[in-house]
Amino acid sequence: MTAEKMTMAQAINAALRDAIAEDDSVVVFGEDVAQLGGVFRVTDGLHREFGESRVFDTPLAESGIVGMAVGMAMNGMRPVVEMQFDAFAYPAFEQIVSHVAKLGNRTRGKVRLPIVIRVPYAGGIGGVEHHCDSSEAYYAHTPGLTVVAPATNADAYGLLRAAIAGSDPVVFLEPKKHYFAREEVDVAVPVPPIGRAVVRRPGKDATLIAYGPSVPVALAAAEQAATEGRDLGVVDLRSIVPFDDETVCAEVRRTGRAVVIAEAPGFASVASEIAARVGERCFHHLEAPVRRVTGFDVPYPAPKLEHHFLPGVDRVLDAVDTLQWEDAA
Amino acid sequence: MSAGQLKAAITPARLLDENGRLVRGASKPDAEALLEGYRKLVFARRLNEQCGALVRQGRLAVYPSSRGQEACQVACASVLSDDDWLFPTYRDTAAIAARGVDPVEVLTLLRGDWHCGYDPNEHKVAPQATPLATQLLHAVGVAHAARLKGEDTVVMALCGDGATSEGDFHEACNFAAVFNAPVVFFVQNNKYAISVPLARQSVAPSLAAKAIGYGMPGFRVDGNDLPVLEKVLGEAVARARAGEGPTLVEADTYRVESHTNADDATRYRADDEVAEWLPRDPLLRVRTYLTSVGALDDAREQEIAAAAEEMAAAVRAGVGAETVVDPEEIFAHVYSTPTPQLAEQRAALRAELDAEEA
Ligand SMILES: Cc1ncc(C[n+]2csc(CCOP(=O)(O)OP(=O)(O)O)c2C)c(N)n1
Ligand SMILES: [Mg+2]
Numbered sequence: 001m002t003a004e005k006m007t008m009a010q011a012i013n014a015a016l017r018d019a020i021a022e023d024d025s026v027v028v029f030g031e032d033v034a035q036l037g038g039v040f041r042v043t044d045g046l047h048r049e050f051g052e053s054r055v056f057d058t059p060l061a062e063s064g065i066v067g068m069a070v071g072m073a074m075n076g077m078r079p080v081v082e083m084q085f086d087a088f089a090y091p092a093f094e095q096i097v098s099h100v101a102k103l104g105n106r107t108r109g110k111v112r113l114p115i116v117i118r119v120p121y122a123g124g125i126g127g128v129e130h131h132c133d134s135s136e137a138y139y140a141h142t143p144g145l146t147v148v149a150p151a152t153n154a155d156a157y158g159l160l161r162a163a164i165a166g167s168d169p170v171v172f173l174e175p176k177k178h179y180f181a182r183e184e185v186d187v188a189v190p191v192p193p194i195g196r197a198v199v200r201r202p203g204k205d206a207t208l209i210a211y212g213p214s215v216p217v218a219l220a221a222a223e224q225a226a227t228e229g230r231d232l233g234v235v236d237l238r239s240i241v242p243f244d245d246e247t248v249c250a251e252v253r254r255t256g257r258a259v260v261i262a263e264a265p266g267f268a269s270v271a272s273e274i275a276a277r278v279g280e281r282c283f284h285h286l287e288a289p290v291r292r293v294t295g296f297d298v299p300y301p302a303p304k305l306e307h308h309f310l311p312g313v314d315r316v317l318d319a320v321d322t323l324q325w326e327d328a329a
Numbered sequence: 330m331s332a333g334q335l336k337a338a339i340t341p342a343r344l345l346d347e348n349g350r351l352v353r354g355a356s357k358p359d360a361e362a363l364l365e366g367y368r369k370l371v372f373a374r375r376l377n378e379q380c381g382a383l384v385r386q387g388r389l390a391v392y393p394s395s396r397g398q399e400a401c402q403v404a405c406a407s408v409l410s411d412d413d414w415l416f417p418t419y420r421d422t423a424a425i426a427a428r429g430v431d432p433v434e435v436l437t438l439l440r441g442d443w444h445c446g447y448d449p450n451e452h453k454v455a456p457q458a459t460p461l462a463t464q465l466l467h468a469v470g471v472a473h474a475a476r477l478k479g480e481d482t483v484v485m486a487l488c489g490d491g492a493t494s495e496g497d498f499h500e501a502c503n504f505a506a507v508f509n510a511p512v513v514f515f516v517q518n519n520k521y522a523i524s525v526p527l528a529r530q531s532v533a534p535s536l537a538a539k540a541i542g543y544g545m546p547g548f549r550v551d552g553n554d555l556p557v558l559e560k561v562l563g564e565a566v567a568r569a570r571a572g573e574g575p576t577l578v579e580a581d582t583y584r585v586e587s588h589t590n591a592d593d594a595t596r597y598r599a600d601d602e603v604a605e606w607l608p609r610d611p612l613l614r615v616r617t618y619l620t621s622v623g624a625l626d627d628a629r630e631q632e633i634a635a636a637a638e639e640m641a642a643a644v645r646a647g648v649g650a651e652t653v654v655d656p657e658e659i660f661a662h663v664y665s666t667p668t669p670q671l672a673e674q675r676a677a678l679r680a681e682l683d684a685e686e687a
Pocket of ligand 2: 489490491517518519520521522523584
């Protein structure tokens with residue numbers, strides 16, 4: 001029996017450990033990842049187990065971390081770097097957008113960069129400013145980046161293994177609110193492919209589409225809707241780029257109604273992209289316009305105000321209520 | 330670059346030693362001024378302790394303490410005049426308070442009410458910066474603008490040892506030097522960036538020595554020695570005001586507590602190391618000196634302690650008071666004129682809140 005209860009932090013830790021053990025080219029570095037084991041303890045014990053050449057602390061500079069990862073990847077290694085928090089990845093933006101994302105294309109595929117940039121992201125933890133950003137749209141908007149956002153601990157393990165083993169750079173968004181929730185993880189199941197969504201809950205009345213920290217919100221909303229006689233399905237995207245049109249559209253075509261849920265501000269967001277794609281592809285199956293339930297278009301609020309910002313079950317159910325049910329009756 | 334300048338950038342200058350004795354050749358500090366400095370040190374220490382307690386009571390979300398760094402906190406504020414600017418970090422609550430901002434306003438950030446609780450323009454104190462080293466460039470901008478406007482403002486820009494590894498630190502130093510901007514970069518080298526020790530940030534002979542490469546003077550000082558900090562920072566401010574450009578001052582100090590209450594420093598440093606720094610306490614040596622010259626007696630000490638206690642009580646009361654945070658305010662300041670979309674979203678939130686109340 002290989003299944004074990006573990007937190008998401010432990011699942012990611014296990015993925016890193018197994019990847020380092022299996023592949024000599026995997027190196028893990030960043031701020032506070034070695035001796036401390038990361039501020040969220042995600043890299044706990046790895047430095048002790050594998051030593052300084054495989055797991056190391058860098059000087060405090062995100063641009064330096066990602067830029068050095070580019071060079072190491074050019075020289076045959078598989079760097080897995082940690083940005084300490086979402087907003088602290090921004091000093092690395094130049095390296096990510098101009099180099100990590102583009103080098104493969106610039107060199108006609110001669111140079112590939114198997115880099116994983118791990119980013120603890122999103123809110124709901126009462127963090128002060130700059131600790132709760134949902135920054136996925138910046139990355140998803142940048143051609144060349146694969147953007148993955150696990151919602152379950154099993155996916156955190158499997159998708160990180162897939163990300164490290166792949167040949168393209170991956171921005172790996174870890175919903176920090178869920179770092180310490182315990183779930184069953186079986187590390188022996190085959191590694192899932194990146195780019196496939198999964199139906200977490202089948203439903204016939206409407207489809208909730210979510211990723212990362214919004215998946216548990218979607219599931220809770222579906223649970224509550226069931227008690228009110230409405231059968232909502234939940235699709236967990238897992239990967240934002242590549243986007244799984246097939247799974248998403250198959251579900252929406254069955255139900256004819258869709259609500260997209262995401263924490264990031266809604267304007268020009270990943271949620272908007274999803275709504276547009278579903279609208280284009282499922283138009284003739286839709287009973288109502290696709291709704292988005294997202295954060296407001298404001299900077300992430302201070303801890304005492306964040307609950308007003310975060311899309312919660314009530315807002316999701318309110319959106320579901322507007323999906324023109326009267327026409328169906 | 331003379332040998333003397335190189336030495337000043339590498340060997341920490343000192344006026345008051347760990348035993349509270351003036352070092353050889355040091356001129357006697359003005360006792361009244363030092364007593365005032367001592368009062369501020371006691372306040373800063375008391376504020377650190379009070380904030381620690383408020384975190385434990387759940388009144389503050391988090392507190393990065395400057396315990397052990399109080400001399401730095403006090404000195405960087407006391408060398409400025411009212412029209413000068415201070416650019417602090419998350420760790421510099423006590424420095425902002427020493428500048429005269431009500432600590433309760435400063436703690437708005439850490440109690441989770443809003444991102445910045447004081448008016449930067451009123452106090453000439455920038456919002457506390459969390460993204461490391463980014464504020465240093467803003468400091469250069471304020472300083473350069475002041476020069477363009479013909480004002481004699483000086484800007485004190487704070488950061489930690491870890492932040493000196495960020496690109497923005499380098500850019501700020503270089504810009505300030507090239508524009509001859511009236512900035513004092515004050516690096517509190519407390520030996521750690523969370524868990525990462527100084528040796529992993531830099532193998533330069535000192536952080537102040539980096540100034541040489543930018544073409545500005547650099548000074549390393551004992552960061553637990555209030556008189557030397559006030560002297561060196563004061564001279565740097567005077568040079569900047571006189572049009573002689575920026576200075577980089579590095580304080581050799583120590584972060585006595587964990588990075589924040591959420592951190593556990595025992596994971597990465599030995600208790601022995603902390604114990605070694607405790608006798609170098611910045612309050613202790615000033616107290617010993619003042620007592621030895623007869624400027625501080627028990628009555629005076631008690632009076633200072635009582636005043637600090639009063640401040641702490643006001644902080645407790647202020648932070649403990651229930652604040653009313655207005656949910657709609659999250660829309661209020663994003664643009665000077667809200668976009669139509671924000672107006673719509675604000676109305677939607679209002680409707681939700683009304684429905685909850687009904
Ligand atoms: C750009 C950026 N990266 C990472 C962080 C996370 N972080 C907060 S404080 C800190 C350590 C800073 O150390 P130092 O500059 O020495 O200041 P100290 O905390 O010791 O006062 C880190 C890594 C941040 N705030 N900003
Ligand atoms: Mg430090």
